Amino acid sequence: MTHKVIEKAKVMGQEQLSPTVRLLEVEATAIAASARPGHFANVRVSYHAAPLLRRPFGVAGVDKERGTFSMIYRIIGEGTKMLAAAKKGDVLDIVGPLGNGFDLDCARPLIVGGGLGLAPLLYLSQVLKRADVLMGGRSADELFWRHLFAEKAEKIFLTTDDGSLGTQGTVLALLPRLLAEGGYDRVFVCGPVPMMKAAAAACIKAGVPCQVSLEKYMACGLGACLSCACTIKGKRAKVCQDGPVFWAEEVEEW
Ligand code: FES
Numbered sequence: 001m002t003h004k005v006i007e008k009a010k011v012m013g014q015e016q017l018s019p020t021v022r023l024l025e026v027e028a029t030a031i032a033a034s035a036r037p038g039h040f041a042n043v044r045v046s047y048h049a050a051p052l053l054r055r056p057f058g059v060a061g062v063d064k065e066r067g068t069f070s071m072i073y074r075i076i077g078e079g080t081k082m083l084a085a086a087k088k089g090d091v092l093d094i095v096g097p098l099g100n101g102f103d104l105d106c107a108r109p110l111i112v113g114g115g116l117g118l119a120p121l122l123y124l125s126q127v128l129k130r131a132d133v134l135m136g137g138r139s140a141d142e143l144f145w146r147h148l149f150a151e152k153a154e155k156i157f158l159t160t161d162d163g164s165l166g167t168q169g170t171v172l173a174l175l176p177r178l179l180a181e182g183g184y185d186r187v188f189v190c191g192p193v194p195m196m197k198a199a200a201a202a203c204i205k206a207g208v209p210c211q212v213s214l215e216k217y218m219a220c221g222l223g224a225c226l227s228c229a230c231t232i233k234g235k236r237a238k239v240c241q242d243g244p245v246f247w248a249e250e251v252e253e254w
Pocket of ligand 1: 217220222223224225226228229238239240241
């Protein structure tokens with residue numbers, strides 16, 4: 001269990017990764033000290049106007065020496081628009097770290113991701129050091145992530161739906177062969193649900209233990225509202241509290 005705290009976090013800066021995706025770095029020493037890969041943080045984006053709710057973001061990287069951590073988000077609504085307006089020196093109210101992280105007890109991991117699901121996997125890659133990474137997107141411009149992973153990953157395998165970069169197809173165009181020939185003893189997956197389901201099924205078929213990080217709409221992020229319910233091993237579970245990381249074979253409702 002992690003020890004969550006509410007912290008007044010100073011914005012260190014924001015970096016534009018694509019026209020709609022930003023990397024936000026904040027100074028939050030207590031959260032940075034205890035965040036593990038797979039954890040997320042709940043950020044209050046406004047104090048006066050709607051939306052009043054906090055927004056959950058996966059921890060995408062930590063610098064323990066500087067006491068900072070980063071989150072990557074897409075500007076898709078009012079809340080994230082407000083977040084995008086936060087400037088260096090502004091203070092954000094953040095609760096974290098939350099959730100259960102990845103089980104890192106493995107020798108040869110493969111990381112598989114797509115879309116914003118690559119954000120928590122970036123921190124995982126930082127901690128695992130030199131894991132192989134397989135990432136997929138619709139086209140080359142969606143795979144700006146490869147530059148973020150470049151210094152952390154061992155090998156990077158790319159797929160695009162339109163064939164504009166890497167192998168044409170989804171990650172499933174490469175995954176079965178990598179599982180058969182790569183000698184991997186653990187796969188970590190996060191991304192769109194169809195991709196996670198298919199990747200999990202391929203891992204189960206190949207007999208390689210797989211963990212998935214589920215992405216569900218979360219209203220409270222603290223186990224109080226049930227908006228993030230899913231079914232795990234025949235029981236109702238809360239992604240925000242019991243997850244977001246689960247063993248692939250235990251997930252019955254994604
Ligand atoms: Fe409210 Fe999970 S987000 S219970």
